[in-house]
């Protein structure tokens with residue numbers, strides 16, 4: 001049985017359609033990512049998963065239960081780390097965890113033990129009596145993650161858990177998420193960091209304008225929509241442009257820069273290397289960011 | 303849209319009540335200073351400065367000293383301010399700026415429970431304030447002992463009424479400074495024309511009718527009855543009005559707040 005089953009889900013705000021008929025499933029133990037540009041509908045989708053927003057139409061089943069009818073049972077088995085900081089600024093770090101556990105009606109002694117474990121796990125023990133208002137962004141995010149894990153959820157939902165964090169904090173969060181994944185926790189993640197999604201998740205969907213435009217494993221998507229090997233050439237010559245056109249080479253012409261999608265160590269790669277790489281050429285592996293930009297375009301979103 | 307399912311309202315709301323108590327606990331000493339000192343200030347001010355002007359008040363066939371007439375009204379208005387402020391400004395901050403409700407709504411707690419917890423908490427706070435005031439008013443002889451102790455549970459009931467209408471406004475108001483409007487249009491006239499500073503029987507009938515609409519009028523009458531044993535109204539009628547008010551505005555508050563919180 002799938003842990004999440006979304007069928008033809010639509011979410012409208014007045015006349016604006018934020019989520020436009022999407023269907024996907026997430027299996028138990030899977031680390032699943034929802035990617036997409038700003039306003040793609042990721043948060044709207046996540047809010048429907050945990051029953052915060054009602055669906056305009058379609059069906060959403062979590063743990064095989066309907067979110068409309070069984071929201072309370074479902075939420076008691078979920079942990080949610082929301083995009084905005086929803087920590088309680090009036091409470092201390094430890095109180096935030098304990099009070100949260102009350103909403104789940106957890107046993108008090110279990111909750112206390114669990115809170116200490118999580119403070120330890122997220123390296124927050126030294127801050128246990130600090131006020132939430134005094135925490136830096138990274139600490140606050142870690143506390144929000146700890147809070148989401150208080151009730152020992154079967155499914156963890158993470159809406160941009162690393163946005164605004166410095167590289168150290170991000171790596172620390174990744175380590176923790178990786179560890180949780182090893183323990184078999186199912187997770188749904190949204191992020192704007194493509195390396196994060198590529199490294200952490202098993203499978204992902206890319207959304208744009210409320211629709212799913214691609215779905216698959218990160219590596220498969222790279223092969224399908226970009227290439228295993230990528231050559232970036234700054235200030236491409238007319239010659240190169242013609243060569244690329246005549247040989248029907250998979251490429252993107254950005255004016256100042258040309259990106260060629262090739263096979264690693266293939267014929268094309270060596271040709272380009274010999275003929276056109278006099279000045280600046282970069283050879284690198286294709287990544288999820290290439291996929292993302294190719295599918296959602298390079299223009300700015302509102 | 304505002305279907306109410308019985309399963310959406312359970313005693314789980316008490317955990318939010320506890321949350322509010324814990325945050326309040328940190329500042330309770332300051333908070334209790336107000337109800338402790340306020341009646342003293344008023345009685346001093348009105349007793350010294352005002353009673354020379356008005357002499358005695360004709361109320362329910364009795365000749366009352368002005369401060370004795372007014373003291374019970376202080377209790378009722380404190381109940382109003384405490385509960386109304388809690389579900390307006392304080393709840394608005396929790397909802398809008400602190401996103402506390404958004405956090406709670408990711409747990410097995412319903413929107414209805416969040417709203418009810420806020421209202422019940424506000425009423426509890428009003429009840430605590432009234433209890434503190436009585437510790438001053440009873441020894442000074444402004445409230446009968448032990449009858450006036452019933453003002454404490456009564457304050458909870460009155461608190462529910464003001465908290466409900468406050469929560470109703472919180473569900474409607476776009477920005478926090480707009481609370482000036484319901485305060486100016488509703489709270490201020492109610493504060494002045496509910497038999498607080500002068501008996502409603504002393505003003506023309508057409509104006510007295512308006513007083514009947516105000517929940518504060520009913521609370522003042524009941525409080526005065528419990529404090530000095532005299533009233534111009536009928537207690538059961540006052541109680542029934544307060545209950546009706548709670549039911550109507552409790553329902554309306556659930557409606558406006560749900561519309562605001564559920565996106």
Ligand SMILES: Nc1ncnc2c1ncn2[C@@H]1O[C@H](COP(=O)(O)OP(=O)(O)OP(=O)(O)O)[C@@H](O)[C@H]1O
Nearest residue numbers: 013016018036037038039040041042043044045565
């Ligand atoms: N409560 C709301 N009322 C009206 N429109 C909304 C509401 N919430 C979201 N939207 C709109 O729905 C669209 C999708 O928003 P959503 O928050 O799901 O995007 P997102 O993919 O999470 O974006 P981001 O990466 O910026 O977090 C946006 O255009 C947003 O303006």
Ligand SMILES: [Mg+2]
Nearest residue numbers: 042043044083
């Ligand atoms: Mg978002």
